[in-house]
Amino acid sequence: MKVAVCVKQVPEGTKRIDPGTKRLDRSGEGALNSFDAHAVEEALRIRDAAGGGEVVLVSMGPAKAADALRKALAMGADRAVLVTDDAAAGADLVGTSRVLAAVLEREAPELVLFGQQAADADGAVLWSAVAERLRRPVISQVAELTVADGTARGKRQTEFGYDVIEAPLPAVVAVSDAINEPRYPSLKGIMGAKSKPQETLVLSDLGVEAGAKTEVLALADPPPRGETRKLEDDGNAAAQIVEFLDERRLL
């Protein structure tokens, strides 16, 4: 079974928007979007249960996103494709979905997995746009996934409880962060990751443009809210919480 996983590198720690470019500041350290580790884990399990095949990582981002890909390779993915191009910086849903779909078109996997959301964009939407461009069925928010007999079956939560949806392969599936517990890369995995194939593409290799149909016009501070009192537990936290609740007459 050939499974592709769309993964993103996101800035580590506190995130900020650069007031000059009005884009997310990606200059600091980056990490594999933690939600995507669940998608990688699920892909590895599906590959292994099928008794073989390949897990290909697909990503668009700055050149250093290769570090995040290496973490997923260390978990056990087989190879990675990274689209990195100055002209792709600032791409929005329209642009990103076009680029990822172009890579996925070339790869032609039986299953494409996405994580639940990008920790920086918080959109939780990209899979649906990519599925549309690939003209493939999509199942989102999947908390339990079974892939067998050419079909993906997902159990997923909505505002009303749980649905069960089935789609014939090739299909696109986005997984919830509760679907599994991602493995930690082993030392062997980390060493092995360095020699796994990592392909880097520019937009002209794919014959597409990225682009954006949305724009950030202005930035402002969030409305002020009440003070947060913060304390570190030194063994007395429980008593301090009781004191606080007493002050506010909540007991």
Next chain:
Amino acid sequence: MSILVFLEHHDDELQKGALAVLSKAAQLGDPDVAGVVIGAGVRALAGEAGKFGAAKVFVADDESLGAPLPQQRVDVIASIVRDHGYDTVLFAASVLAADVAAGLAARLDAGLNWDLVDLAQQDGALVGKRPALGDTVFVDVGWTGEPRLALFRSGTFDPAATGGTAELVDASVQLEEHSQAAKMIEQAHAESEGPDLAEADVIVAGGRGLGGPENFTLVEELAKALGGAVGATRAVVDAGWYPYSTQIGQTGKSVAPKLYIACGISGAIQHKVGMQGSGTIVAINKDPNAPIFEFCDLGVVGDLHAIVPKLTELVRERRG
């Protein structure tokens, strides 16, 4: 400007969030505000939308549209937008609406802004407001072309009934092959049983930081000592640790108790939207950078396994 609003429905009711977005659209002052209702046996529902400001409601009523799956809805809305030239399509966030909106964005190559908490005309242009990066910054967003698509954050507005009537227009139903490939095998229906979290003065909620389903007893004991109810995050509900009826957040319940104690909860936006109206929020989390510390009143950095049992004991003593 001409606005089309996606009117989601469930169990024969138009959803409150969608009607609220429709009311908001009507308040922007444009006479050409329409809704679209898609499903099987939904004609009667469509008329309801007139009361909330729709001058026109497109109805796609077809057996093949019975299951609330997104891709067929993209087909229907895309042809309405093309045939009738709507320049703006608005959605209230939901699992279904997000997938429809993003699919439509790709189909029409249209810009989609999400998580909006407001929308206004500024100097002739449409401008959305959205909190970003865990609500640490407020961003004004726009569109560089038409149609403009937007998803509103759940719970942002309330519906405002103005009492008009809408003209019903049949929408054409021509489905793409890939849009019909996914099949609903079992469809969720609102589970009414379970605790009434909306009435509770105190809620103690547990997240993945509890480490396992067995540790929910820590949360239950504390809730009992405080005379409160127990809540949960989607991560633990999806993992089967706790029932769906206790879930708080975007796809769960919205609550506003006097006191909310979050144990081992990171504070994702989708959780926050369901509990930010609480009077006092106390968070216990071992990660000093957890987003929940940005919007709680008392933030305790520490291990809940050490703190919560002690807290329960002290509260018991205190309340006798």
